[in-house]
Ligand code: AMP
């Protein structure tokens with residue numbers, strides 16, 4: 001099922017030509033933005049000289065710091081009257097990153113979501129419960145309007161309490177949810193405690209899971225716990241929010257809508273492009289935005305391009321699930337560690353539950369605090385110690401250092417309404 005079949009299956013030469021046309025228009029438009037005009041002058045770039053996609057590399061990068069420095073509206077490429085909506089990114093420190101939408105941008109963002117819904121087999125008969133927070137965060141409204149465009153019944157539940165989510169699911173027959181991986185787990189535990197069997201008692205069939213990195217093991221666990229299909233949904237405020245890249249029914253990488261975004265993978269340290277298939281930082285250029293297009297935006301998200309055609313027939317290239325952020329690497333006792341490595345190990349152990357935090361303290365002490373699964377502890381202290389050792393050993397094999405492991409009761413770690421905070425760094429180094 002396609003939402004815009006022609007564009008979703010455009011052959012490569014036509015897609016390349018469309019990208020170039022839109023890139024040239026975007027660069028021309030950005031001459032009006034003082035930040036980009038300055039960069040073009042500095043680097044001797046004349047927009048009319050952009051003649052092929054290879055010229056992309058001559059264009060400057062844009063960073064999160066550039067957005068903050070130009071806050072609130074220094075990067076706007078249209079007049080204030082043409083702006084319809086504002087969203088901000090969920091960054092927790094300092095000024096947020098603000099992104100503006102024109103009327104056309106609001107509509108395009110919804111189209112991209114509608115494509116994603118169709119691509120995962122959702123139809124107008126589905127009932128979509130959006131469990132993401134509504135407000136400045138794009139996961140609420142942008143997804144909402146996309147679902148409405150597609151034509152399903154939309155329940156704007158927001159993150160709310162699990163009791164209320166369950167009630168809505170029961171009363172209105174929710175079939176599709178949009179949720180963070182951490183909340184999906186929390187909700188699965190909640191159902192288990194309530195004695196609700198989602199396979200028998202609910203109509204759920206699919207979930208769009210995103211907003212934070214998670215592993216394939218986590219996907220498998222959510223699917224098993226809720227009896228549903230989980231599709232990875234990737235996006236960021238700077239590029240509309242959700243709907244930048246999405247899995248199709250094949251669940252073999254995320255199609256990135258290349259008629260809207262130019263995709264590059266670079267070495268984060270040098271800024272140089274990496275060859276196809278190599279993992280590096282995802283850099284995105286929005287070529288179909290009116291209010292605030294961005295050139296070569298450094299997402300900090302790590303991924304790689306999956307080559308070759310997809311069985312679904314879409315020609316837009318796929319990216320591998322995000323394996324972490326170039327700035328969330330931890331250095332513990334001289335060893336480079338990504339939180340995702342820890343998650344992968346934890347989720348592969350059946351007795352281990354679904355919520356965890358990584359605590360760094362003192363002079364480089366790492367403790368992995370993790371919940372037991374509801375059936376993970378039989379009451380025998382000896383077994384608990386064995387399990388603790390097993391987890392620590394498996395982590396050592398993956399990370400090369402042996403962290404402390406603290407096993408805690410199911411449901412005892414805090415769950416945030418938005419993105420999970422997995423790392424607490426209180427080191428006094
Ligand atoms: P925000 O702009 O606040 O919505 O945050 C966007 C960021 O959330 C991205 O740059 C990623 O770091 C993260 N993110 C969103 N979706 C996913 C996903 N499916 N997998 C991994 N990380 C994600």
Ligand code: ZN
Pocket residue numbers: 248249250255310311312313314
């Ligand atoms: Zn596909």
